[in-house]
Amino acid sequence: MADFLNATLTKNHNQPPGPLPLPIVGNTHLLPKNKPWIYFEQLSNSLNSPVITFWIGRNPTVWIHDCWSATELFERKAAVYSSRPSMVVFSELTRMGQSNLVTMFYGDRWRVHRKVTHMGVGLQQVRKYRDFQNDESRIIAYELLRTPEKYVAHLERYATSVVSIIGFGRRVSSIDDPIITEVIAVMQKAADLNVPGKSFPMLFETLPWLARLPPNLFPGLFHGLGKRRRGQQFFHALAEEAHQRDPDAPCYANQLFEEAPQYGLQHEEISSLAVDFGHAWEELDRVVGPHGSPTWEDEPSLPYISAFVKKVFRWRSVAIIGGQPHAPVTDDIWNGYAIPKGTWIQGNVWAIHHNERDFPDPDRFDPERYLKGSPKARPFSNDRGYMTFGWGRRVCSGQGLAEQGTFITIARLLWGFNIRKAVDKKGKEVPVDIFAYTNGLNTRPEPFPCRFTPRSDEIRQAIEREGRQALEDLSVYDFESERISQYLKQSKQEA
């Protein structure tokens, strides 16, 4: 009780507004079972404050709901707001802590890891990956001709394969490769673990002492956490295998083994969906034509497609609460509010991108808002017009890779296909629920059927020709991995 009074009467009295916390549980009891970002958005609206405080147990957490406050805190005051808070579940229990860039506190160690990461996926570096990224994207279109109903699997294979080529020089060629489901399951588990909630395991965040109890008191609970750790060991083993196979191959694993020691790193550390395609097609047909798919060189002449891609990033962001929380390295005063050192501060990207003032009618998919000079455009606090990849010094290291890949893939699929809702046996269109997204920290749409049909015979031929050529070009990255086989065998035995 003394602790509660101390926290509420001293620390809380000039913090951003929020519901009155109870002893021990704070406000945790108010959290909904799913998608707390929607609840926080409503709370922010009802308190009429874009920045609010919500107590998770005895810890006040701060939630930001508009781009302007996010830019002021995370970008303009980046020297203060670039650390991570202590996180029981995602950092301590997963043992990622200070060995993983994502959860590392701000400081010299983080700087070294960030520098080393940028050797692999920095903005300049990723331009070198465009050839194989383009080829992998061509394979998506090629496969969609044959098995359009498996469109999700084709996109997952693409993403896994691009990262695997960068990291280990080995591509993932089949949608049935179990490594895809493995990687995605581990990521999904990690994403689930990190959603603030009042049930296990997030209850550890409210009552951190529970995490000190013997793990066998919570049967099954730590399974996913252990997997995360095992995932790290697995990636390290893959890197070693790539290095042993060909120490001169131009993959990131080799670059790390060569250059990381000079930074003092050890080997272990190295490890109502009415979308109007008419405008897009008009632009693609005029600029690109039917005989070959779009390239990055076409980008400056495709302003509508660029606006479309921005809209995708804005409309439904993957990292719905901006990934991991930031934390200030010192006590700070902002707009008269006290924000103590180490406070957990999270950008509610869902709410930022749905702020009615900045994006009127926010669930409408309207790329025109991103066209220069459009009367529909509204000011935003950064040039990109979205905050999908986070902020300031902690901004996503893979942003360049993700943005260029998303552009080329969207441009190609829009150019190549008529994408429509599926039809049922009676020929009626199957409705798509634009709010049916998963609950994890990285949200994705719940599976829904849809139709992909090539827009013309000429286009279909171009997709086939480019697909065959891409397969040939990418064959240099095709090889069996002993480490992957071992890993999958072990996973099967444990299942």
Ligand code: HEM
């Ligand atoms: C659409 C794809 C992606 C999205 C939406 C995304 C989003 C994010 C977000 C929101 C953050 C937290 C930023 C912050 O704290 O302010 C982050 C961090 C990070 N991302 Fe991504 N990311 C994506 C893809 C990637 C890829 C492909 C890579 C690597 C190849 C990557 C590597 C990282 C790393 C290393 C961090 C931690 C940076 C740090 O804490 O200093 N991401 N990402």
